[in-house]
Amino acid sequence: MHCAAVLAAAQAAPLLRAQLLGTSRRAMATSLLRVPPPQELLRPLAVPDRLLLGPGPSNVPSRIRAAGGRQLLGHMHPETLQVMDEIKAGIQYAFQTQNPLTLALSGSGHCAMEAALLNLLEHGDTVLVAINGIWGQRAADIARRLGANVHELLKPPGECFTPRDIEQGLVQHKPLVLFITHGESSTGVLQPLEGLGELCHRHGCLLLVDAVASLGGAPIFMDQQEIDVLYSGSQKVLNAPPGSAPISFSERAREKMLRRKTKPPSFYLDMGWLANYWGCDGEPRSFFSLREGLAVLAELGLESSWERHRANCSRLCQGLRDLGLELFVKEERVRLPTITTVRVPEGYDWKDITAFLMDKHGMEISGGLGPTVGKVLRIGLMGCNSTSGNVERVLGALQDALRHCRRSRL
Amino acid sequence: MHCAAVLAAAQAAPLLRAQLLGTSRRAMATSLLRVPPPQELLRPLAVPDRLLLGPGPSNVPSRIRAAGGRQLLGHMHPETLQVMDEIKAGIQYAFQTQNPLTLALSGSGHCAMEAALLNLLEHGDTVLVAINGIWGQRAADIARRLGANVHELLKPPGECFTPRDIEQGLVQHKPLVLFITHGESSTGVLQPLEGLGELCHRHGCLLLVDAVASLGGAPIFMDQQEIDVLYSGSQKVLNAPPGSAPISFSERAREKMLRRKTKPPSFYLDMGWLANYWGCDGEPRSFFSLREGLAVLAELGLESSWERHRANCSRLCQGLRDLGLELFVKEERVRLPTITTVRVPEGYDWKDITAFLMDKHGMEISGGLGPTVGKVLRIGLMGCNSTSGNVERVLGALQDALRHCRRSRL
Numbered sequence: 001m002h003c004a005a006v007l008a009a010a011q012a013a014p015l016l017r018a019q020l021l022g023t024s025r026r027a028m029a030t031s032l033l034r035v036p037p038p039q040e041l042l043r044p045l046a047v048p049d050r051l052l053l054g055p056g057p058s059n060v061p062s063r064i065r066a067a068g069g070r071q072l073l074g075h076m077h078p079e080t081l082q083v084m085d086e087i088k089a090g091i092q093y094a095f096q097t098q099n100p101l102t103l104a105l106s107g108s109g110h111c112a113m114e115a116a117l118l119n120l121l122e123h124g125d126t127v128l129v130a131i132n133g134i135w136g137q138r139a140a141d142i143a144r145r146l147g148a149n150v151h152e153l154l155k156p157p158g159e160c161f162t163p164r165d166i167e168q169g170l171v172q173h174k175p176l177v178l179f180i181t182h183g184e185s186s187t188g189v190l191q192p193l194e195g196l197g198e199l200c201h202r203h204g205c206l207l208l209v210d211a212v213a214s215l216g217g218a219p220i221f222m223d224q225q226e227i228d229v230l231y232s233g234s235q236k237v238l239n240a241p242p243g244s245a246p247i248s249f250s251e252r253a254r255e256k257m258l259r260r261k262t263k264p265p266s267f268y269l270d271m272g273w274l275a276n277y278w279g280c281d282g283e284p285r286s287f288f289s290l291r292e293g294l295a296v297l298a299e300l301g302l303e304s305s306w307e308r309h310r311a312n313c314s315r316l317c318q319g320l321r322d323l324g325l326e327l328f329v330k331e332e333r334v335r336l337p338t339i340t341t342v343r344v345p346e347g348y349d350w351k352d353i354t355a356f357l358m359d360k361h362g363m364e365i366s367g368g369l370g371p372t373v374g375k376v377l378r379i380g381l382m383g384c385n386s387t388s389g390n391v392e393r394v395l396g397a398l399q400d401a402l403r404h405c406r407r408s409r410l
Numbered sequence: 411m412h413c414a415a416v417l418a419a420a421q422a423a424p425l426l427r428a429q430l431l432g433t434s435r436r437a438m439a440t441s442l443l444r445v446p447p448p449q450e451l452l453r454p455l456a457v458p459d460r461l462l463l464g465p466g467p468s469n470v471p472s473r474i475r476a477a478g479g480r481q482l483l484g485h486m487h488p489e490t491l492q493v494m495d496e497i498k499a500g501i502q503y504a505f506q507t508q509n510p511l512t513l514a515l516s517g518s519g520h521c522a523m524e525a526a527l528l529n530l531l532e533h534g535d536t537v538l539v540a541i542n543g544i545w546g547q548r549a550a551d552i553a554r555r556l557g558a559n560v561h562e563l564l565k566p567p568g569e570c571f572t573p574r575d576i577e578q579g580l581v582q583h584k585p586l587v588l589f590i591t592h593g594e595s596s597t598g599v600l601q602p603l604e605g606l607g608e609l610c611h612r613h614g615c616l617l618l619v620d621a622v623a624s625l626g627g628a629p630i631f632m633d634q635q636e637i638d639v640l641y642s643g644s645q646k647v648l649n650a651p652p653g654s655a656p657i658s659f660s661e662r663a664r665e666k667m668l669r670r671k672t673k674p675p676s677f678y679l680d681m682g683w684l685a686n687y688w689g690c691d692g693e694p695r696s697f698f699s700l701r702e703g704l705a706v707l708a709e710l711g712l713e714s715s716w717e718r719h720r721a722n723c724s725r726l727c728q729g730l731r732d733l734g735l736e737l738f739v740k741e742e743r744v745r746l747p748t749i750t751t752v753r754v755p756e757g758y759d760w761k762d763i764t765a766f767l768m769d770k771h772g773m774e775i776s777g778g779l780g781p782t783v784g785k786v787l788r789i790g791l792m793g794c795n796s797t798s799g800n801v802e803r804v805l806g807a808l809q810d811a812l813r814h815c816r817r818s819r820l
Contacts, residue, residue: 034633034634038502041499045493047493050483060481065481066479069476071459072651073462077460083455085450086450089450093445145674224444242516267524268517298451299447
């Protein structure tokens with residue numbers, strides 16, 4: 001049938017046909033499509049509405065969805081440049097920084113981790129990676145790919161690092177960069193950052209912080225806490241679709257990049273070019289969404305956002321305890337207010353519970369990640385999803401699951 | 411004012427306050443926001459509608475905009491996996507390939523260029539880059555960043571390579587990979603690919619082709635033409651927003667990647683991980699848009715899409731000649747049907763013309779890029795923008811510009 005279509009098209013297209021006839025016999029043969037149009041693409045797109053209470057992405061409010069549905073603009077149009085200025089100002093507010101080198105990458109938070117490491121590190125540079133979950137492991141993997149001299153500072157999943165832990169690592173390994181995760185989404189730990197920047201700088205080291213899962217949901221102050229590189233994602237508290245990642249570099253970080261002897265192994269993520277004009281390959285549409293996500297945060301105010309996430313997280317934790325469940329992170333002070341980890345109770349399989357919530361309640365929560373696989377359930381309450389109503393919904397659904405998902409002992 | 415807000419929030423937030431008081435005096439100081447909410451973010455987002463006839467992005471039809479405005483899904487939901495299968499089938503159709511290793515990256519076409527090079531090349535590998543515009547230059551830059559042994563095959567901007575040019579380069583440099591651009595958007599050249607795959611394979615070389623600006627607008631047959639790696643973008647003929655890039659690897663390319671002794675310098679773009687499960691950092695929203703873009707192409711049919719782009723391009727070229735303008739690409743056979751380059755006429759500045767079209771006609775066309783800066787205007791007619799109506803609109807606007815933008819000779 002598609003061959004017939006080709007012939008029809010060829011008849012309707014003398015020049016195309018001539019073009020094909022003009023070339024070799026082989027070219028003529030190749031003018032017949034071998035792969036027909038896929039039937040599944042000829043059916044309409046079907047997307048159900050779901051409550052996304054996993055570790056992200058979280059639901060996108062209608063205002064931000066509307067921004068995602070706007071017409072594109074060219075990447076050099078004044079309105080686009082204006083939106084980019086607004087995004088820059090919004091990131092500076094969310095990060096609490098005055099850094100001029102503040103922008104959004106066209107990629108996920110994961111992409112921002114790579115951008116931070118490949119711009120800061122050169123082959124042979126020593127980096128110390130604080131690992132208490134999967135994001136530290138990932139950063140160490142990427143740093144090794146970049147040919148860096150990687151040292152690991154280890155803590156069991158569910159625990160956080162003390163300034164003493166960090167100082168010992170700095171003294172022992174003399175790194176140029178320390179990587180640490182503020183919101184460890186695989187374990188639910190919120191890493192205290194107070195004093196770490198001063199500590200690193202006293203030891204001639206830059207502080208690189210991953211705030212993908214925590215930004216807007218827990219206090220962070222890039223300038224006052226002397227953080228040198230900070231990045232996040234768009235699909236967590238900001239409630240924008242994935243695909244644009246806020247990132248900022250301090251003057252110290254900028255100087256290290258200017259001293260590079262070698263180009264970063266990427267052009268796409270080379271800050272030299274991005275800083276000159278970021279978004280050249282144009283992500284205007286997801287920029288619109290990110291702009292709206294940052295606008296919602298600016299209207300709500302950071303403190304109110306932090307407090308809302310803290311309050312709903314503690315309501316959730318209390319409710320989980322009331323169901324007889326055990327929280328994975330013992331110390332309340334270091335619980336991530338955006339993503340709560342709870343141990344899978346005896347006699348249950350986490351897959352049964354997450355499947356039950358999806359099928360019976362149209363609600364996503366997730367299992368563990370990396371070191372917590374099989375051990376925990378992860379409940380995300382981020383941005384517009386952080387409401388007491390959603391706390392009630394997920395607690396009710398879990399109570400229902402505990403009734404129905406117990407495995408008969410064999 | 412924002413300090414007052416902090417105090418208010420602190421009063422409304424005993425636990426947050428306690429949390430802050432709980433830490434050092436310094437922490438208390440840092441609890442006061444130094445960066446207030448940016449005023450420009452408190453104003454509503456303003457996005458004018460424009461006709462985008464530059465080299466991309468092109469306008470997004472309402473059906474695809476609607477997909478971009480859909481609610482998110484989790485990246486492991488069955489509906490998301492279904493959409494990803496549909497995208498894979500749609501790319502296999504658009505590329506005319508049966509390659510199992512076919513997927514969409516979470517990034518721009520630029521990002522796909524890096525993914526292709528960093529997965530194929532290892533430090534010290536010899537690569538031959540065919541350069542007749544900016545994309546070859548960019549590929550050579552990236553390959554050098556990756557530590558490859560880069561040789562350049564040069565042609566003047568506006569010309570294309572003959573099989574003889576290629577064979578001489580293969581014999582002289584014995585590369586493992588040849589990079590060539592199918593649609594050179596900086597010059598408007600469509601590179602004939604017939605026979606290049608056989609030629610490369612006879613010389614033990616892989617063929618890597620950039621089809622960002624041409625896919626869907628001009629014939630390409632990945633399997634029959636023996637192309638080993640082919641990639642494109644979503645914001646050109648497919649009319650989806652930027653941020654998801656189709657890419658496919660042949661069995662030969664897969665084998666070279668499996669033989670790697672070193673990991674690629676990126677995790678985000680490591681095909682080993684992406685092939686295992688692509689989209690793990692979740693781009694479901696722009697995936698919806700890409701799915702719709704591929705669906706429109708499947709409904710229209712590749713041959714009709716090629717023929718439509720060819721026909722409107724030749725109407726445009728005729729109209730430009732009738733205005734007394736000179737086409738940059740002499741040979742009609744190698745003119746890119748998606749992006750037409752025309753010389754800036756004597757006595758005019760390209761900036762005056764593009765600004766006039768934007769201000770007076772709400773229409774984007776663009777100036778040159780790389781080797782063609784200042785020399786040409788570039789008019790894009792891609793996907794839904796490739797219509798005879800748009801040909802008339804841009805010709806009328808250019809006629810108007812030629813009347814108003816002539817510079818008085820000094």
